[in-house]
Structures are given as structure tokens and as C-alpha cells.
Amino acid sequence: MENIEKKLREEAKRLLEEKRVDALVGFEAGTLPLTATPCFITSPEEADRLVWNAFCSQNLAKYVHDLISQHHNSQKRVKPEDRKKKVVGVVARGCTTRSIVLHLQERQYGRDEVTIIGVPCEGYVDRKALTAALDGADIREGSLTGDRLDILTAEGKKEIPLQDVLADNCRTCRFNNPIIHDVMIGEPAPAMPGAVQEYAEVEEFEKLSTEERWRYFTKEMSKCIRCYACRQACPSCYCPTCFVEQTQPQWVGLGEDATDTQVFQLMRLFHMVGRCVDCGSCVSVCPMGVDLRKFLKKLDKDVFDFFGNRAGVSLDDPPPLSTFKEDDKEDFIYNP
Amino acid sequence: MARRKFATLKSFLDYIGIEGDRTIFTWVSASEGERFANVIKGVTAKVQALGPATKLVKEL
Ligand code: SF4
Ligand code: SF4
Numbered sequence: 001m002e003n004i005e006k007k008l009r010e011e012a013k014r015l016l017e018e019k020r021v022d023a024l025v026g027f028e029a030g031t032l033p034l035t036a037t038p039c040f041i042t043s044p045e046e047a048d049r050l051v052w053n054a055f056c057s058q059n060l061a062k063y064v065h066d067l068i069s070q071h072h073n074s075q076k077r078v079k080p081e082d083r084k085k086k087v088v089g090v091v092a093r094g095c096t097t098r099s100i101v102l103h104l105q106e107r108q109y110g111r112d113e114v115t116i117i118g119v120p121c122e123g124y125v126d127r128k129a130l131t132a133a134l135d136g137a138d139i140r141e142g143s144l145t146g147d148r149l150d151i152l153t154a155e156g157k158k159e160i161p162l163q164d165v166l167a168d169n170c171r172t173c174r175f176n177n178p179i180i181h182d183v184m185i186g187e188p189a190p191a192m193p194g195a196v197q198e199y200a201e202v203e204e205f206e207k208l209s210t211e212e213r214w215r216y217f218t219k220e221m222s223k224c225i226r227c228y229a230c231r232q233a234c235p236s237c238y239c240p241t242c243f244v245e246q247t248q249p250q251w252v253g254l255g256e257d258a259t260d261t262q263v264f265q266l267m268r269l270f271h272m273v274g275r276c277v278d279c280g281s282c283v284s285v286c287p288m289g290v291d292l293r294k295f296l297k298k299l300d301k302d303v304f305d306f307f308g309n310r311a312g313v314s315l316d317d318p319p320p321l322s323t324f325k326e327d328d329k330e331d332f333i334y335n336p
Numbered sequence: 337m338a339r340r341k342f343a344t345l346k347s348f349l350d351y352i353g354i355e356g357d358r359t360i361f362t363w364v365s366a367s368e369g370e371r372f373a374n375v376i377k378g379v380t381a382k383v384q385a386l387g388p389a390t391k392l393v394k395e396l
Contacts, residue, residue, distance in 0.1 A: 206351065214353020214391060259394040266352065266392070273344050298351050302344050321340055329343050334362040336371075336378035 004119060004186045005052050008091065011117055011183055013047040021089035021115050025063045027056040034125070034142040034149070038063060052091065052185075054144060054162060057124045059279040061099030061235040064090050068109040069238070088114055093121035094175040095279035098312030099235035101179055102275060105312075105319050108238065118181030120189035123170030125149075126280075128289060130165045134158065168293060169280035172198040179313060199301045205294060217295070221262045223288040226254075230282035230292060231268060236275040243267060269295050274303045274320035277311050354391055357382050 008026075015021045028039035028049040036055040040063070041047060071086040078084075092100065097116060104111055130139075130149075137153035144150075149160040170176075171194040178184065205213065228244070231237045243251045244264055252267065253260040269292070276296045283293050303309055306329045309320040342361045350356035360379050364372045 210350070210353050210355055212353075213351060217352040253394070257394055259392055262392055270345065270348060273341070273348075295348075295352065299344065299348060302347050306343055306347075307340065321337060324337050324340060328339055330339060332343050332346050332361065333339075334360045334375065334378065336374040 005050065007185045008052055008117065008119065009047045009050050011185060012041065012050055012089070012091075013044045015089055015115060015117075015183075016041070016044040016047065020087065022086045023067060024089035024091075024117075025060045025067070026050045026091040026117075027052065027060075030055070033139050034130070034144070034151070035127075040067075050091065052119055054123065054125050057127070057167070057281070057284045058233060059096050059099055059235050059277075059281040060090050060092065061096050061103065062233060062281070064088050064100065064114055065103055065108060065235060065238050068113055072109070086113065090114060090116060091119055092116050092178055092181070093119050094173065094177050094179065095121075095169075095277045096235075097178040097180050098175060098277035099279065101312040101315055102236060102277065102319070103238075104315065116178065116181045116183075118178030118184040120186050121170075121173075121176045122189050123166040123173065123176070123192065124280075125162070125165050126167035127284065129167070130160070133160050133165055167280045167284065168201075169278045169283070172200075173278070174198060174310075175313060180315065199297065201294065202298050202301050205298075218258070218262065220291045220294070221265050222258060223290050224261050224265065225288055226261060226264065227287060229285040229287065230290075233281040233285040234272075235279070235281070236272060236277075237268070265292075265295075269299065272296055273299050274307075274309060275311050276300055355386060357386055358389065 012024055012026065016024065022042065024041045026039055026041065027036040029035075029051050030037040034055055036051055036053060036057070038058055038060060039049055041049065067088045068086070075083045090096065090100070097118065100114060100116065103109060134151065134153055135155075137155050139151055139153055141152040142149060144162065147162045149162060149165070151158045151160060171192060173192045174195040176192055177188040205216070208216070231242060244254075252263045276299055278293070278297065278300060280293065282296075286292065300310065303311070303320050307320045307325075309317055342359075346356060346359040346361065349359050360382065362375055364375055
């Protein structure tokens with residue numbers, strides 16, 4: 001990882017010096033031990049802030065979309081001949097590039113507006129799992145050596161194997177290396193061993209009875225406080241006005257009603273059909289620990305089972321809901 | 337495309353615990369009067385068998 005960080009900084013510096021990117025989105029060290037936070041860099045001197053490690057959790061494609069669409073908006077009132085192009089660089093692993101592929105397919109920006117610095121990825125630490133492994137104790141100091149986390153809390157020292165606290169989506173990730181890139185840093189990472197069981201959790205859940213499934217759905221959604229952090233973190237949630245904020249018509253009530261929350265969740269989840277890349281960003285930002293992945297992974301599984309397609313894994317595949325095949329599944333159609 | 341959306345919607349609603357039989361989808365052309373009547377009869381029978389929907393219903 002050290003080596004990757006060094007190359008990453010060099011590459012970032014070069015891109016900024018040569019003015020091939022106007023802004024670069026990456027991660028810098030967080031303010032707390034064992035954290036990393038997204039950062040925005042516009043001058044070569046700042047490149048040394050960049051880090052790349054197992055604490056980089058968020059999907060940076062979100063910010064790529066934000067920056068580029070803000071720029072597009074700012075150019076609307078400019079005379080066509082005076083319009084400027086802006087290129088955003090991004091440090092991207094497998095899932096981040098899948099989101100970028102999705103944005104490109106959905107015509108959000110052009111391939112020439114984004115420069116992808118590809119990095120290999122072996123998964124990130126699930127902060128909630130780490131907190132649980134420490135019984136909630138605050139981390140005073142911490143370091144990662146190879147596959148071992150050494151942590152100092154008020155209770156004393158503790159060693160935790162990295163494998164024990166990896167995020168669920170990383171354990172079963174099939175695409176941990178960039179799908180597309182302009183520059184690649186380091187060697188591709190080995191495949192994640194759990195990838196073959198990516199749908200195991202969904203299959204278990206499918207075996208439950210309808211009532212058990214409904215109980216689980218309502219139990220999980222009853223934790224939700226409608227903070228919308230999941231939506232804000234999601235690279236696929238980029239609508240200028242989300243349906244939850246629309247008032248004409250008002251699709252879903254804003255109060256504390258449990259049904260409103262279930263409907264909000266159902267609708268947001270369903271907007272992710274063939275669009276969720278399983279980056280785990282929503283799960284990692286959720287303050288209430290709602291098990292969103294249980295439901296999102298089902299959408300992924302169905303799209304793959306029904307249409308043989310996974311979100312954002314190839315620029316050539318059309319998005320599954322914008323195309324059809326003659327022999328698409330139709331046994332669900334009611335024929336009296 | 338609509339077919340794809342409904343296939344996933346029906347499956348997803350069933351997955352979260354809304355009985356699969358409640359999501360019914362079919363195509364009827366304006367010239368198919370008899371088929372239309374049969375569809376409505378069939379749907380009504382299915383829904384009656386399931387009883388009133390209680391899930392995702394907001395109490396006011
Ligand atoms: S939940 Fe749906 S409407 Fe809201 S931002 Fe996401 S995709 Fe758009
Ligand atoms: S982040 Fe969690 S609590 Fe907030 S709206 Fe999403 S699911 Fe609900």
C-alpha cells in the first residue's frame with residue numbers, strides 16, 4: 001500500500017502539473033485514527049495529502065458526478081463559444097469505476113470529462129464491525145500492518161485481523177479492480193475469495209416465509225430516521241430533486257409514520273434496479289445500521305438471473321432497464 | 337422494458353414480504369373485450385382469496 005500511495009501522489013501531481021485535470025477527488029487521512037475522508041485537490045503541491053488504504057470507504061464517483069454536474073450548470077448561462085471544459089480526476093477502485101461506467105451509460109458526462117486513476121482494492125474496513133469488535137471502545141491510536149490492525153483503546157491494546165472487519169460487500173466483491181482507467185497504479189489485486197458466494201445471503205433470506213421476510217423488512221425500516229445519508233452517499237442517486245422532496249405530487253409523507261418510511265425505502269431501493277454497484281457506501285454512512293444491502297443485493301441478483309447483466313461492469317452492455325430481449329422472462333405475466 | 341420493470345418489481349415486492357399474488361400484470365388490447373373481462377374476474381378472485389391488504393397501508 002505504501003508503494004501505491006507514493007505512485008498515486010506522483011501520478012496526481014503529474015496530472016495536475018500538466019493541467020490534464022482541473023480537480024482531483026481522492027482520500028486523505030481522516031481526523032480520527034484509522035479513518036480516511038474524501039478530499040478535493042486542485043494544485044500539484046496538495047497531492048501529498050492523498051492516501052490509499054483500507055479505510056477509504058466512500059464511493060468517490062458521487063463527487064465526480066457532483067463536480068461535473070455543477071460545472072455543467074454553471075456553463076448554461078455562458079455563451080457556447082466561451083464555455084470551458086472541466087476535467088475531474090478521481091482515484092477509483094472497482095466499484096467506483098462501475099459507478100462511472102453507469103454515469104457514462106446514463107449520459108451524465110462524457111468520457112473526456114473524467115480522468116480515472118485506477119487503484120487495486122482488497123476491501124475496506126466496516127467501521128461498525130470494527131466498533132463492535134472493540135465492544136464500542138474509542139480508538140486512541142491504531143495502525144495497520146499487513147493484515148493486522150493494532151489498536152489502542154482505553155481498555156488496552158488489541159489486535160484484530162483485517163479479514164474480521166472487512167465490509168460485507170467487499171468480502172463478496174467480484175470487481176475489485178478498475179473496469180476502466182486512464183492510468184493504473186500498482187498491480188491488479190487478487191480476486192476476493194468470497195465472490196463465489198455473493199448471493200448466499202440473499203438465497204438464505206429467500207427461503208424464509210413471506211411473513212418472516214415482511215417482519216424483517218419492517219424491523220429494519222423501523223430503525224430508519226430518514227436522514228437520507230444513504231441517498232446522499234449513493235452515486236446512483238443523482239436526481240436534482242429526489243422524489244422524497246417533491247411536493248407536487250407528494251409521493252411520500254415526511255413524518256414519522258412507519259408506512260411512509262417503508263415506502264420511501266421501497267422506492268429508493270427500487271430506483272436501484274440494475275444500477276446498484278454494491279459499493280456499500282449507503283450501508284457505511286447509515287447512522288442507524290439499517291440492513292440495506294439485504295435488499296439491494298436482491299435487485300442485483302434478480303437482474304443477473306433474469307437478464308444476465310450486472311450494473312456498470314461493461315461500457316458495451318446497455319443498462320438492463322433501457323433495453324430488452326425477445327425472450328425476456330415473462331412467466332410472471334398473468335394469463336387467465 | 338416495461339416487462340423487465342414488472343418482472344423485477346413483482347419479485348422484489350415478494351422478497352420484502354408482499355405476497356407475490358398481489359402484484360398482477362398482463363397486457364390487454366382494446367379489441368380483447370372477453371379477455372379483459374376474464375382478467376378482471378381472475379384478479380378479483382385472487383385478491384378476494386388473499387383478503388384485504390394490510391401492508392404498506394398508511395393509517396390516518
Ligand atoms: S431515491 Fe430515486 S428519486 Fe431520489 S435521488 Fe435516488 S434515484 Fe433519484
Ligand atoms: S442512512 Fe439509514 S437512517 Fe438515514 S435514511 Fe438511509 S437507511 Fe434511513
